Structure formats: C-alpha cells, structure tokens
Amino acid sequence: MMNKHDSIHAELKRRILGGEYRGGERLPTEQELCVEFAASRITVARAVKDLERDGLARRQAGSGSFVVAPDERAERPFHLLVPYSSGKYYSDMCRAFQDGFIKHGVYAAVVATDYDTPYTAKLLKWIAATGTNGLAVVPSSEQVAEADYLRLLQEPRDFPVVVGSRELPGFRGEQVVVDEEQSGHAAATHLLAQGRERLAFLGPWTLNGAPSPRYRGFRRAYPDAETFPRFEELDALALRGLRSLFESPVRPDAVVAPSEIHALQAYDLLVSLGVSIPADVALVGLDGGTLAPSAELPLTTLDFPGAKIGAELAETLWSLHQNGVSKPGRVRRIPSDLVVRASCGARPAQYRHEYLRGLLDERG
Numbered sequence: 294m295m296n297k298h299d300s301i302h303a304e305l306k307r308r309i310l311g312g313e314y315r316g317g318e319r320l321p322t323e324q325e326l327c328v329e330f331a332a333s334r335i336t337v338a339r340a341v342k343d344l345e346r347d348g349l350a351r352r353q354a355g356s357g358s359f360v361v362a363p364d365e366r367a368e369r370p371f372h373l374l375v376p377y378s379s380g381k382y383y384s385d386m387c388r389a390f391q392d393g394f395i396k397h398g399v400y401a402a403v404v405a406t407d408y409d410t411p412y413t414a415k416l417l418k419w420i421a422a423t424g425t426n427g428l429a430v431v432p433s434s435e436q437v438a439e440a441d442y443l444r445l446l447q448e449p450r451d452f453p454v455v456v457g458s459r460e461l462p463g464f465r466g467e468q469v470v471v472d473e474e475q476s477g478h479a480a481a482t483h484l485l486a487q488g489r490e491r492l493a494f495l496g497p498w499t500l501n502g503a504p505s506p507r508y509r510g511f512r513r514a515y516p517d518a519e520t521f522p523r524f525e526e527l528d529a530l531a532l533r534g535l536r537s538l539f540e541s542p543v544r545p546d547a548v549v550a551p552s553e554i555h556a557l558q559a560y561d562l563l564v565s566l567g568v569s570i571p572a573d574v575a576l577v578g579l580d581g582g583t584l585a586p587s588a589e590l591p592l593t594t595l596d597f598p599g600a601k602i603g604a605e606l607a608e609t610l611w612s613l614h615q616n617g618v619s620k621p622g623r624v625r626r627i628p629s630d631l632v633v634r635a636s637c638g639a640r641p642a643q644y645r646h647e648y649l650r651g652l653l654d655e656r657g
Contacts, residue, residue: 301330301340303617309349309360310615316362320350343451346424369424370400371610373457373603374416375431376408381583385599386458386606390429393607399426401607408433410442421450427610431458438501453613457606465621467613469605472626473579476595477510479631480549480577483593485515487637489547489575493521493538496555507551507579521545527558536566539574548574553581556592560636576636579629591634598627 305326308314321329326337341358344350348369350358373390375383387403394401406413413430420428436442443463446454456468484492492515498508512518521538524531527550538544548563550556556578563574570576570590578585581594605625613619633639 297330297332298336298339298343299617301326301332301337302343304330305340305344306347306349307616309344314360316360316364318360319356320344320358320360322357346451347426369426370402371427371429371607371614372420372425373401373403373429373431373606374406374413375403376433377405378403382580382597382599386431386603389600389603390607391603393604393611397611399611408436410436410439410445413442414445417445421452425452426614427453427455429455429457429606429610432456432461434459434500437461453610453619455606455609455613457602460624460626467609467620467622468624469602469609470624470626471597471602472628473506474510474513475626476579476597476629477507477512477549477551478514479510479629480579480595481511481514483631483633483637484547484549484575484577487547487575491520491543491545492518492547492549493523493545494518494551495524495535495548495559496527496551497525498523498551499525505551511549527555527562532562532565535562539563539566539568546574548576550576550578551580553578553583553585553592553594556581556594556636557584557588560588560590560592570636571638575638581632585632585634590636593634593637593639594632595629596632597629601627 305314305320314320320341323334323337323341326332326341327334330337341350345352345358349361351361352358371394373387375387378384378387391401391403404416406416417428430446432442437459443461446456446461447465454466456464456466456470458470459473460468460470481492492511494508494511497505499505504512508518522534524534548559550559556576560570560576563570563576568574575593577593577595579595580597581592582596585592585594605627
C-alpha cells in the first residue's frame with residue numbers, strides 16, 4: 294500500500310497529466326489540499342515538492358505552486374542497469390527498453406554495471422542526484438543471494454524501481470523476468486517428443502545451493518533426471534567422467550545444457566569422444582541465440598526473450614510514472630522460444646557463413 298504523501302503525489306500528478314490542472318494554473322493551496330486529502334501540512338508539502346522534482350510544478354515565492362506547461366517540461370530520463378549491453382539477449386533488451394520510451398517522446402539511458410554491487414550502489418546515487426523517472430535493474434545469479442544487494446534496491450526512493458530478467462527473492466516491487474523453469478521444461482519436452490528416452494543434464498544444475506529453476510523445469514518434464522550423473526563443470530577435467538558415461542551400455546541419447554556456452558562445451562567434449570550429434574545424441578542449450586546459430590553444428594536452443602523483457606520493463610515503468618499505482622510483489626514470467634536447429638536433426642536454415650554475413654549486414 295502506498296503511503297499518504299505518495300498517494301497524494303500520484304493523484305495530483307494524474308490530474309496534471311490528465312489535463313484537469315492546466316499549464317500555468319495555480320495548484321490548490323496547501324491548506325486546501327490538507328482538507329481534501331485529510332493530511333498534515335508536512336505530508337502535503339512533500340507531495341507538492343515531488344511534483345516540482347518531476348518537473349510538473351513550479352513554486353513562485355508568495356504566490357504558491359503553478360503547473361508547468363507541457364512544452365516547458367524538462368523530462369527526466371528513465372534508466373536501465375544491465376551487466377553489459379553486448380550479446381543478442383542484452384542488446385535486444387536494451388533496444389526494446391529504449392524503443393518503449395521513444396514512442397512516448399521520452400529518453401531512456403542504458404548503463405552497464407558488470408554485475409558489480411558496489412559500483413551499482415554508486416550508480417544509484419548518481420542517478421538519484423541527476424534525476425530519473427524510473428529505474429529497471431538486472432541482477433546476476435550471485436546478486437540475487439546477496440542481502441546487501443536486496444537492501445540496496447529496497448531503499449526508499451522518490452522514483453520507481455523494478456527488477457528485470459532474473460527474479461530477486463524478497464524484492465517488494467514489481468519484477469519482469471525470464472521463466473527459467475519453463476525453458477528447462479520445454480527443452481526436455483521437445484526431446485521426449487522426438488522419441489529420445491534417456492536425457493542427461495550437463496552443466497551447472499544448482500543455484501545458490503539449491504536446484505536451479507532451469508534444472509527444476511527439466512526434472513519436472515523428465516522425472517528420471519537423476520538417472521545419470523550431473524556435471525557442474527564441462528571442461529577437460531570432466532572428459533574422463535563423460536567418457537565413462539557415454540561408453541556405458543545405457544547411455545544418454547539426449548543432452549540439455551543450462552546455457553548456450555555450456556551447450557557449446559558439451560558439443561566439443563562429446564564430439565571428441567566420438568559421439569555423433571544428433572545421430573547418437575540430440576543436444577539442446579538454454580539461454581541461447583548469440584553463438585548457437587553460428588556454431589560448427591547450429592545448436593537447438595531456448596532463446597531467452599530479451600526484447601519482450603525490455604519492452605515489458607519499459608511499459609511497467611511508464612505506467613508507474615503515469616499513475617503511480619504499483620502492484621507490490623508482482624512477478625511476471627516471460628517464456629522463452631524454442632528454436633530447433635541441426636543439433637536436434639533439423640536441416641540448417643542457414644549455414645555458418647551465411648549467418649555471420651547476415652550479422653555484418655545487419656550491423657553495418
């Protein structure tokens with residue numbers, strides 16, 4: 294529930310943006326607002342001060358506060374903090390986030406944090422000092438377990454904060470995240486529908502000491518998930534264990550890897566062991582789309598919805614900016630898209646050189 298001064302601020306802001314109070318018009322006096330909202334003078338003064346900080350009102354000494362005309366308002370930007378802006382997932386997210394505000398004639402800034410919590414704290418202070426209409430933050434898998442990081446985002450601010458991409462447990466605001474459990478479930482479901490019977494999960498399967506959402510989804514679709522040993526790391530040290538696994542009489546005929554990078558590592562290790570993909574083993578990677586299409590053998594992936602996340606974050610912040618009504622604790626989970634490529638037997642729609650040439654053409 295919004296506190297009193299926030300609810301008064303939101304209502305006055307709604308009236309200004311809705312045209313009930315026109316540019317140049319004097320706002321009701323503090324005494325009048327105290328009576329209307331049954332609030333103290335201090336509470337009303339804070340709400341009006343927030344309107345001034347929003348650029349919607351201007352105080353004139355001895356005369357009161359007046360509505361700033363739309364063509365005189367210096368609109369503050371919105372901000373998105375991401376770990377980095379390279380890679381298809383994040384570049385799609387950043388572009389969609391900015392496009393979501395361009396259509397409203399508003400500027401949005403994207404800042405890279407490199408998953409650094411102390412640096413994020415400095416950025417938040419800078420953003421608060423220079424002004425923002427709203428902030429979206431993308432945490433890392435490590436940061437979601439950091440008490441300091443959660444406290445940092447929960448600090449009272451005069452602008453809305455939402456979390457994107459990865460769910461942050463305990464966060465009181467709104468979140469728009471990838472449905473990571475759906476991605477693991479969709480990968481296993483696809484492989485089973487192909488007629489594969491013995492599925493293995495290769496790569497990190499825990500997150501902060503518990504089964505990760507991606508692994509939970511995989512296990513939900515394939516209850517025999519623990520038939521085969523799991524490998525947290527897919528490096529040269531894992532080669533002996535993988536050889537033993539894939540030379541056994543009952544060996545996997547399909548593999549799910551928790552990320553695109555782990556899928557590429559699994560591919561290299563399995564091919565080095567003489568395993569034919571997809572004839573012997575079908576392979577699916579989660580969180581893909583950047584490297585998988587241009588791999589030696591294009592990999593089937595669950596492509597995480599960067600553009601949809603960015604657009605939803607922008608829409609959420611714009612709504613909060615316009616009407617100030619939040620839905621505390623709401624988490625919207627966006628599903629990923631299954632893209633079937635050669636590692637599951639699909640004929641390549643593009644060969645490696647064609648895909649890379651297309652990227653060059655697209656980016657100039």
